[in-house]
Structures are given as C-alpha cells and as structure tokens.
Amino acid sequence: MSPELPDELFDAAAAGNRRALGRLLTMVERRDDLGAVVATRAHRDGGQARVIGITGAPGTGKSTITGRLADVSGAARPAILAIDPSSPLTGGAILGDRIRMDGHISSSAFIRSMATRGHAGGLAVAVPDAIRVLDAAGCDPVIVETVGVGQVEVSVAAAADTTVVVVTPGWGDAVQANKAGLLEVADVFAVNKADRPDARGARRDLELMLDLGHQDGWRAPIVLTTANQGKGIEDLWAEIERHAAHLRESGQLSRRRCQRQRDEVADRIELGLRDRAGQIIESEVGAAVLDRVEHREISPAAAAEMLLAPLTPDPGPES
C-alpha cells in the first residue's frame, strides 16, 4: 500500500473519495493504534450528522427500508452502516444487507457492511467510531441498521437521534412486543409488509401498548409501509423529520447526545475492565486463587473480590 495517512485520507474522504472513506472505516474497525488516530480526528470534526437507527426482528425488511429511506431523504451524501452478526464459532460473517439495498438506492449513498466481530462490547465502541468517521467525512444522515436481537444490537441502533423499530403483521401480540425489549427504544414504528393481512391489527396492538406506556412529550407514531414497493417510505421519513424537530425544539437532542457519550465512555470502561479481567485470570496470581477455589478453600465470590482489589483501590473518604 502507498502511504495512507489518516489526515490525507480524511481530506480525500471529505472531498467525496469513497475509497478513502472505506479505508478509514477499516482502520477504526480494527481498533488498533492507527484506528485510534482516525477516531480522534473523527470525534474532533464530527457532530453534524443526524444519526438514525433502524432495528427489528430478522426478516422484517429493515435493509429494504433503510435503502429506501436513504433515497427518500433527498440528502446529497447519505450513509448506511449495516451491521450483521459474526459467527461466534469461526469469526466469519455473511454480510447480506447490501443485496437488499442496491436495487433501489441512488448511487449517492455510501453503504458499509460491518460484522459484529466476536465480542459484543466491541460492537458498542466500534459503531460509534464508524458513525463519527462517516459524519466527519460529511455524510448526513448516517443510518445504522442492526438486527433487533440481543441487548447490544438493540442498544447500538438505539444510540441514535431517532430510532425506528420495524415490525411486521403477525409478529405477535403486545406481550411478545414487550418481551423483545425493542419497544422502549422506538421513536417511530414502521409496520412493514403492510400489504399482508392484519397490518392494521399489528398497528392496533402497538397503539394499545403505547397507551400503557409512559410518554415523554412524544408518542411514537406508527407508519404502515410496504418497503419493497416503496409505499409509505415518504410518510416514514416525514415522521423521522418530525421527531428530529421535536428533539431540537424540546432541547432533548443535546441531552440525548450527552447521554450517548456518557454511555459510550461507560461501555469503554467496561470493555477495558473486561480485558483486564481476562489478564488477571490468566496471571499467576489468578491461577493461584483459582486453585484455592478448586480446593474449596474460598468461594468464587471471595476469589473475585480478592482479584478485583488491586483494580478498585479504596477511594478513601469521599472527595
């Protein structure tokens, strides 16, 4: 490779060079030293783009909706981050979101597929970095699509200015909906595949559930869409816009973004501690303590406390 310095790549990416942007994303995805340089610059320059999260169960049509939304947004440079799971066994992944988007999307959109790459905690920090890189390169909006299974996947899509939850007719009643944990994070609902029977029933279930929930000056609107025919996408985009306006006018946008940064720092602390935990367990001291657990001299809880002690020194009197 010819020298590829982050600053040069950023300048090229901001000028619309897609290859440069692709390289920058690879760098942050690796989370190495070079990635850290890229992430730092992206954080410095970012903060303009609107971030939209799309989540929902597998097969509900998220990718099709995402592609259509990028088109309907009318934005000059929309970006899509499509996240699919890696195999926990081999680390490999089949990233198949693009195939649902390419058909009906203008060539102005920048689409990047991302695999979760093993540990869930990593996803929680790699995605915000990737969003900021796209943002700093001038992409807007940035649409993040994840499968709505698993807490981390849901929370990644929920770490957006506006989160869209996609459901389909016959997806289950309100009890199922509550179980999924998806509903709390929704700012807007899309009932996709609305050409199927009982789309209205699905809408009614959602309405009933929203009636029970707590409203914070915003009740999530429900939009019927048939994404593969492009139906309802304009309405969905209009509701996303309306939510964005609500966030700005109510002052919630900056609060949300503050909270997001706070969560991200917490995620990074957790990730760092988890790495340290692994090192401690592998260390000599760790082996010795585990040995005592094995001989039933001390309990696992006591062992953990012993090993944790050097990591969490007594802060002393409250400062």
Next chain:
Amino acid sequence: MDRPAGAFLAPDNRGSPIRVLLAKLGLDGHDRGLKVVARTLRDAGLEVIYLGLRQTADSIVAACEQEDADVVGLSMHNAGHLTLAPRMVQAVEKAGLGVPVVIGGIVPAADVPVLLNAGVAAVLGPGASAEEVVSAVTAAVGRRRTAPGTAAP
C-alpha cells in the same frame, strides 16, 4: 481482540478477518454455488459481503471501495467468462483498487490459462473442495500483498 484459532486474517495481519466480496455478473441466475461458497468462506472465518445476482463491473467496484474488500469472488455459469472476467479485472485496475479477482463456476479447461493471463488470480471449477476454495481466496489476498507494484492504489 478475540480471534478464533484458524480464522484467516486480512493481509496486513492486524487482527481483522479477510473481507471478500461475492457476486454474479450480468444475466446469470445460477447462484446456488455462490451461496455455498459464501457459507464455506464464512465458516473459514472470512467476512463475506454478499452482492448476489445481476451485478455490473461498476457496481462491484463501487461496493469494493465502500466495503474496503480484500478480494472479489465472481461466480460464472453463463459462458460469458472470457468477456466478463477480463472486464472485471480491468475495472478493478482502472479504479486503482489492487484487489485480486477469483473466478468460480463452469470454465472449460482451455479457457483457464486465458483468464489467468488476463489477470484473474485463480479459477475454481465445480470439483473444487471447500479447502481449495478457501486456500485459493486467501492465497490471492496474500499475493496481492507481496507482488510488487500490484497493491498500490
């Protein structure tokens, strides 16, 4: 970074898997083989960006740039390989991607050297085993790194 043993890492070996882009060009509906290959490569620890049917050289190049793919795998069952494969290689070169192109599918033995001469990194026939598919793809990525003058964008 967690990395299962045996996973194939990207050419610069910085702890991230090889990213391979799989597609079929033009009018060619036989995607069964490509789906098997996608699964095979995934199981070998690669990240497969699956573009599927009816792609063009331009759409593959565009996806390659955005995805920062390490290698392109094309499946061909429409006897168009002598036209389409060199066109794909040229499109990748023209875009300065320096990404190897591997062909799989039905290619008569006599055409294989023609394709290799045209810059195709490897040709895999119907008899290729899973191991052969994986090693052809990973070797192509490895050569990209070592061959002088081929990797510069």
